[in-house]
């Protein structure tokens with residue numbers, strides 16, 4: 001299932017936050033959105049779920065304009081893991097994960113089994129009875145990923161999923177996303193994680209797509225300098241993986 005933004009424009013007050021942004025995330029691929037703070041990454045993904053209105057452009061799920069879809073229908077197809085993992089309410093982890101089943105009217109499987117499979121996948125079974133409010137920021141991220149697993153959608157949109165996570169859990173999440181055979185659209189800040197895991201990158205600057213393509217096409221020293229104002233070097237290790245280091 002592909003996710004496509006066509007010529008999206010967002011204005012807040014007099015400020016143009018997004019200026020004709022187009023992006024396509026495809027089946028079985030991790031598409032990364034990277035860019036400096038304030039460049040419009042979260043704004044773009046929020047428009048998909050109508051969390052922010054867009055003033056121009058269209059958003060499609062395969063050939064379906066999301067404008068014509070109910071929020072429940074969208075949630076049957078696309079899961080969302082936002083930046084903010086705080087919870088206003090004192091739900092248990094089990095209850096949070098169970099919410100992933102809300103868009104689905106029925107299932108042949110026992111819901112408790114679905115919840116426990118999701119906990120198992122991320123090896124967080126011991127959190128099941130805990131209140132979400134007692135978990136650390138990183139632990140909460142894992143719980144919301146487990147909810148998306150229970151939601152069983154073809155696509156997942158994630159806003160900085162590795163934020164707050166230690167290196168083991170950063171790789172656990174990215175490896176899960178790589179192996180799950182879904183359409184993954186992810187806002188990511190870490191250039192080296194993006195280099196390692198993303199199939200396609202959209203590099204944003206000041207509300208526009210500055211560059212898009214494969215990691216090799218986008219992560220050039222020149223593009224990184226122009227967009228992030230950082231001098232650095234693209235290196236290759238002995239296994240021919242490329243990585244970026246900042247020069248002093």
Ligand SMILES: Nc1ncnc2c1ncn2[C@@H]1O[C@H](COP(=O)(O)OP(=O)(O)OP(=O)(O)O)[C@@H](O)[C@H]1O
Nearest residue numbers: 012015017035036037038039040041042043044187
């Ligand atoms: N409700 C709002 N009112 C005014 N300005 C807003 C509002 N929401 C977002 N903005 C502005 O829109 C711009 C883009 O914000 P957005 O959150 O999309 O950036 P981002 O690229 O996701 O940044 P970050 O990497 O810091 O999360 C920023 O300059 C932000 O200040």
